Amino acid sequence: MLTAGFLVVSLFALASSKPVARSLQVHETRAAPPSGFVRNGAASSDTVLDLRLALVKNNMDGLIEALYDVSTPSSAKYGQHLTKEEVEAYVAPTAESADAVTSWLSENGVTAKTVSPAGDWLAISIPVSQANEMFDADFSVFTQTDSGSESIRTLSYSIPADLKGHLSFVHPTTTFARASAQLPVKATKYTGSVKKRSTAAEPSACDSYVDPACLQALYGIPTTPATESSNYIGVTGYDDEYANQAALEDFLSEFRTDISDTTTFTVDEIDGGGNDQTQADAGVEANLDTQYTVGIATDVPVVFLSVGEDSSDGVFGFLDTANYFLNLDNPPSVITTSYGSNEEDLSISVAYSLCDAYAQLGARGTSVLFASGDGGVSGSQSSSCTDFVPTFPSGCPYVTSVGATTDFSPETAADFSAGGFSNYWGTPSFQSSQVANYLSYLGSTNSGLYNSSGRGYPDVSAQGVDFIIEYDEDWYTVDGTSCASPTFASVIALVNDQLVAAGKSTLGWLNPFLYENSGALTDITSGDNPGCNTNGFSATTGWDPVTGLGTPIFSSLLSAAGL
Numbered sequence: 001m002l003t004a005g006f007l008v009v010s011l012f013a014l015a016s017s018k019p020v021a022r023s024l025q026v027h028e029t030r031a032a033p034p035s036g037f038v039r040n041g042a043a044s045s046d047t048v049l050d051l052r053l054a055l056v057k058n059n060m061d062g063l064i065e066a067l068y069d070v071s072t073p074s075s076a077k078y079g080q081h082l083t084k085e086e087v088e089a090y091v092a093p094t095a096e097s098a099d100a101v102t103s104w105l106s107e108n109g110v111t112a113k114t115v116s117p118a119g120d121w122l123a124i125s126i127p128v129s130q131a132n133e134m135f136d137a138d139f140s141v142f143t144q145t146d147s148g149s150e151s152i153r154t155l156s157y158s159i160p161a162d163l164k165g166h167l168s169f170v171h172p173t174t175t176f177a178r179a180s181a182q183l184p185v186k187a188t189k190y191t192g193s194v195k196k197r198s199t200a201a202e203p204s205a206c207d208s209y210v211d212p213a214c215l216q217a218l219y220g221i222p223t224t225p226a227t228e229s230s231n232y233i234g235v236t237g238y239d240d241e242y243a244n245q246a247a248l249e250d251f252l253s254e255f256r257t258d259i260s261d262t263t264t265f266t267v268d269e270i271d272g273g274g275n276d277q278t279q280a281d282a283g284v285e286a287n288l289d290t291q292y293t294v295g296i297a298t299d300v301p302v303v304f305l306s307v308g309e310d311s312s313d314g315v316f317g318f319l320d321t322a323n324y325f326l327n328l329d330n331p332p333s334v335i336t337t338s339y340g341s342n343e344e345d346l347s348i349s350v351a352y353s354l355c356d357a358y359a360q361l362g363a364r365g366t367s368v369l370f371a372s373g374d375g376g377v378s379g380s381q382s383s384s385c386t387d388f389v390p391t392f393p394s395g396c397p398y399v400t401s402v403g404a405t406t407d408f409s410p411e412t413a414a415d416f417s418a419g420g421f422s423n424y425w426g427t428p429s430f431q432s433s434q435v436a437n438y439l440s441y442l443g444s445t446n447s448g449l450y451n452s453s454g455r456g457y458p459d460v461s462a463q464g465v466d467f468i469i470e471y472d473e474d475w476y477t478v479d480g481t482s483c484a485s486p487t488f489a490s491v492i493a494l495v496n497d498q499l500v501a502a503g504k505s506t507l508g509w510l511n512p513f514l515y516e517n518s519g520a521l522t523d524i525t526s527g528d529n530p531g532c533n534t535n536g537f538s539a540t541t542g543w544d545p546v547t548g549l550g551t552p553i554f555s556s557l558l559s560a561a562g563l
């Protein structure tokens with residue numbers, strides 16, 4: 001597909017270079033930058049902008065229908081995941097759309113590069129002066145006030161009227177994505193003694209910190225090694241967060257005395273990522289994510305994808321990440337990401353487009369998990385607010401959003417667990433009855449502060465407080481939904497291992513399966529997620545926007561999966 005894209009472009013580059021006057025129509029606009037950003041004047045006219053062009057996909061509705069078919073247990077096609085080619089056939093632009101856009105670009109002397117396997121994303125590099133002219137835009141420098149970081153965006157842009165229906169949108173233009181990091185809310189040096197623990201830890205032994213044995217005991221996670229090498233976990237890393245192998249070895253030699261301490265992960269890199277092994281250059285998040293996938297999903301291969309800062313996708317590298325996985329013939333069966341943002345930071349078109357990419361991964365048979373965020377009802381991170389702040393990409397129905405719990409008897413909601421309702425996506429059918437039940441329990445509480453017709457999240461939860469990790473040759477305890485997502489991902493990966501061993505398909509997009517089998521999770525019924533000067537939402541019987549459907553019961557998930 002990459003080659004085909006280049007061919008189309010160069011074909012038209014040979015055509016007449018005489019620009020044809022086209023009538024431009026405003027395509028996306030916003031009144032002002034989001035709060036936290038200020039305009040600092042015009043961008044210098046010769047600065048080169050890297051822009052992405054999203055082409056209209058030929059049949060995204062068909063792909064979503066196919067996704068539901070292969071992911072809904074009662075459907076005849078359950079488990080019959082699509083191949084790379086089958087997904088691309090739905091997602092590729094029509095030849096007419098591709099031609100319309102590339103001929104307009106070549107009229108302007110611009111050559112595009114195809115940057116997604118299906119050809120639905122093009123990348124161009126042009127100076128600000130030309131971008132302002134081609135898109136009737138006002139590309140300006142905006143500063144993010146808390147970090148001081150600068151980006152070039154426009155509050156409005158136009159496209160030729162005859163490209164409507166072919167060119168979906170241009171990016172980054174009206175999207176103002178913040179720095180992406182969603183680090184554990186708290187990383188505290190642990191000064192107590194760290195005990196080598198057998199795998200049969202009693203929950204009462206987990207008061208000082210949570211280690212793999214605690215999670216294995218609580219959720220009934222087996223310690224027996226996985227056997228299927230085709231089934232692997234993808235762990236994503238951003239912000240120059242490196243995952244340290246020596247730290248993992250120390251971690252395993254303390255907490256998994258039953259397996260080889262040289263069990264490790266492999267590394268893939270995109271966008272100038274790397275994996276510097278100096279202990280002090282490791283990241284808390286990357287060490288946490290690798291220690292709790294390799295440490296729990298015994299012998300399931302783990303690939304750490306280091307996404308560097310050269311990404312020009314304007315959305316933290318998430319788009320490049322999704323396209324990287326979509327380009328693989330055998331993508332991971334589970335991907336866990338402990339980064340995210342607030343939904344309002346992304347324009348709705350960019351948010352939908354990323355969500356479409358997660359749907360494509362789901363159709364391929366990949367479970368896409370994201371930490372729900374650490375700010376309770378105030379968003380990704382704790383913030384001051386009046387209305388509740390939904391997080392991204394938890395609102396995307398095609399990801400499984402993981403909230404956090406704490407304590408063991410009873411297990412209760414962690415107060416930072418982000419949860420609520422999306423403003424971008426409506427309540428999907430797979431959760432409509434559970435969400436309706438919660439809304440009737442809620443009554444008028446928080447009325448007007450959240451969107452009662454939105455997609456509710458998180459979907460599920462897992463422990464997220466006082467996880468012990470090794471970082472820079474010391475022990476730390478960390479808190480956050482960042483702990484919960486790799487834990488839940490490991491559970492799913494171990495279920496998948498047994499499915500593959502039995503000759504069955506992996507679970508793929510989890511949500512329809514989970515909501516049809518809520519009995520395979522322990523319902524968490526206490527705690528809440530305060531924020532925006534309220535107590536937030538309360539956990540209660542059934543699904544709630546704090547802990548979702550609850551925490552995993554390994555044996556029940558296995559039987560729900562037909563094992």
Ligand SMILES: *[C@@H]1O[C@H](CO)[C@@H](O)[C@H](O)[C@H]1NC(C)=O
Nearest residue numbers: 422423424425426451453454
């Ligand atoms: C609430 O959610 C619905 C469904 O996604 C959406 O159409 C509507 O615009 C949202 N309301 C607000 C105020 O964002």
